[in-house]
Every structure is written in structure tokens, then in C-alpha cells.
Amino acid sequence: MNILIVDDEKPARDRLRQLLQESTAHTVVGEAANGHEALRLVPELRPDVVLLDIRMPGMGGMETARHLNALDAPPAIIFATAYDEYAVEAFDARAIGYVLKPVRRERLERALQRAARPVAATLHELGQARGLDERRAHVCARVGLELKLIPVDDIRCFIADQKYVRVLHGKGDNLIDDSLKFLETEFDDRFVRIHRSALVSIAHIDALEKAPDGGTRVRLRGEPGHVPLIVSRRHLADVRRRLKGR
Secondary structure (H helix, E strand, O other), X not given: OEEEEEOOOHHHHHXXXXXXXXXXXXXXXXXXXXXXXXXXXXXXHOOOEEEEEOOOOOOOHXXXXXXXXXXXXXXXXXXXXXXXXXXXXXXXXXOOOEEEOOOOHHHHHHHHHOOEOOOHHHHHHHHOOOOOOOOOOEEEEEEOOEEEEEEHHHEEEEEEEOOEEEEEEOOEEEEEOOOHHHHHHHOOOOEEEEEOOEEEEHHHEEEEEEOOOOOEEEEEOOOOOOOOOEEOHHHHHHHHHHHHOO
């Protein structure tokens, strides 16, 4: 198998490379020192497996893995972890490949044999386990063969668009595969549902105003209002409550 090693510590990368080079069944195709580098390299190198450290500055392993799932043919993931026994049980219960640090040859081989692509919902569940809480700082869109990271802080709203979700942000808009319900659950403290097809960033709401048809709509800060953000009567009271409490 072709393997990409991702760890912010060079000695850890060197240790994994040494272990893998002792086997003729595996080839190390590259290394990355953080999640951002990994997301840039995976579409180019197309590894079969990514050996992924969990604790890394900037973007941790859990978020990196969730973004890799946006690829048409995502690699299998094996997490490298120094977590306690409780967290290891969480990996086992969800059938996620992992190796404990310091990595041992036998454990690495077993993990490679069971390597598989973890689905997004499983990664989200795992991220909620004690000691593994890691909410995404970005959402990920496919643009051609590349992955585009969109900072959550920059997102104005999520709008359902047939089987995709359209993300409106400061530099335009993109389509992502996440469901609106899944996004609402993950970012419930930062976005409010205004109708069944839209979530809006509370931080980017300037005001509620009357719509031409007599209803209520959201006005975003610094935006020309190119998207009609109508608030349904069902959600109006909750939107007002969330705005009042921000």
C-alpha cells in the first residue's frame, strides 16, 4: 500500500517511516507536518492509507480525516494516538484503525490490515468522546480535484440545494456534501435555522426586517442581500430569541 505519514513531530514521522520501510508491502509516498499539508498532498499523491496524528497545531487529525472524506476516493485512515484507555476503547467500539504511541511494528501491521475509510458520522461521534472533542474550524468543498477549506467564521449561511448544501461565505459560494441537519447539530451554537432549507450565522446577522410580501427576512452585515433569506413563521420566535441572547 502507498502511505502518507502526517505528524507535526519529525521524530514521530521518522519512526513510522523506518517501520514501514522494513516491509516490502508498503511504500511511503510522502510526509506532512500538519492537516493543511495533508489535504494539499492527498489529491496529488493519492495514498491508499493516511497515518494521521490526532493532536496537531492548526488542524488536528479528526478534522483532517473528516475533510478527506470529501474526496471521491478518500484514503483509509489510521490514527496515531497517545490517548488514555477510555479513548482507545472509543476507537475500538467504532472499528476505527489506530496505533498507540510509541508505535510498535506489530500494532502498525495489524492496523494496516484493518485500514478502512471511516464514515463522516462515525468520525463525528468519535470526536464527541471524552478527550477527543474537536469541532471543525472549516468545512470542505471539492473544487475540481482539489479540496477547498472554508473557515466557519467566514460563512454567512448554509442553504439546501437539491442533494447538496450551498455555502455562502466572504469569497463566494461552494457546494458541500454535508446535510443541513448534520451542520445544524455540529454548529448549533453559531448558526440558527431560519426555515427548513437554511441556516444563518448568528454573528453575521445585522437585523430582521420586513420582506416585500409582508413576511420577515434576515439582513446580513455588509451583504447586498443577493440571497432571499426569508424567516418562516415557525422559526421566527427562535431566531429572535437567539439574536437577543448573542
